Amino acid sequence: xxxxxxxxxxxxxxxxxxxxxxxxxxxxxxxxxxxxxxxxxxxxxxxxxxxxxxxxxxxxxxxxxxxxxxxxxxxxxxxxxxxxxxxxxxxxxxxxxxxxxxxxxxxxxxxxxxxxxxxxxxxxxxxxxxxxxxxxxxxxxx
Amino acid sequence: xxxxxxxxxxxxxxxxxxxxxxxxxxxxxxxxxxxxxxxxxxxxxxxxxxxxxxxxxxxx
Numbered sequence: 001x002x003x004x005x006x007x008x009x010x011x012x013x014x015x016x017x018x019x020x021x022x023x024x025x026x027x028x029x030x031x032x033x034x035x036x037x038x039x040x041x042x043x044x045x046x047x048x049x050x051x052x053x054x055x056x057x058x059x060x061x062x063x064x065x066x067x068x069x070x071x072x073x074x075x076x077x078x079x080x081x082x083x084x085x086x087x088x089x090x091x092x093x094x095x096x097x098x099x100x101x102x103x104x105x106x107x108x109x110x111x112x113x114x115x116x117x118x119x120x121x122x123x124x125x126x127x128x129x130x131x132x133x134x135x136x137x138x139x140x141x142x
Numbered sequence: 143x144x145x146x147x148x149x150x151x152x153x154x155x156x157x158x159x160x161x162x163x164x165x166x167x168x169x170x171x172x173x174x175x176x177x178x179x180x181x182x183x184x185x186x187x188x189x190x191x192x193x194x195x196x197x198x199x200x201x202x
Binding site: 048054062067117125128129131132141142 | 143145146149155156159162164167171
């Protein structure tokens with residue numbers, strides 16, 4: 001069999017992505033979104049996964065403890081929509097909070113306003129963690 | 143369960159957890175992650191002090 005020429009090799013490398021999409025690269029961020037830190041734990045980065053889990057869960061719990069509000073799906077004010085997007089980033093925590101009807105309060109003081117921010121940022125940080133799990137699964141990051 | 147945090151303690155707790163996530167996700171090696179996490183935490187806490195002094199000076 002004839003060896004591939006240099007042009008054939010370069011064509012092949014041009015068509016193949018540097019970091020091919022694997023099943024784990026799809027599953028890890030989904031697990032990471034549902035269970036904060038779960039994507040990293042699935043990829044055997046136990047220390048990082050545990051720290052991410054502690055950080056996101058702690059922020060979420062503190063947010064609820066400060067009487068923060070959980071946003072529901074809505075089509076009204078843009079800030080309410082963005083609040084929902086941030087909250088939903090917490091994955092299973094958000095679903096649990098909605099089922100248990102936690103955070104169904106209106107911010108009446110500064111502490112509750114901080115709590116709302118904690119809840120939104122917990123979700124946004126979890127989105128970053130899920131994206132990181134995706135990069136690790138792809139091989140872009142050790 | 144009700145948690146009551148002052149503005150400062152809430153900002154420090156916020157900075158602590160956000161710094162941990164930033165450190166882990168934005169750097170590759172463990173050493174760099176720790177350094178970047180500490181750097182972010184210092185910026186968060188330093189920002190609180192700077193903002194506090196700016197507001198105090200504006201109020202005068």
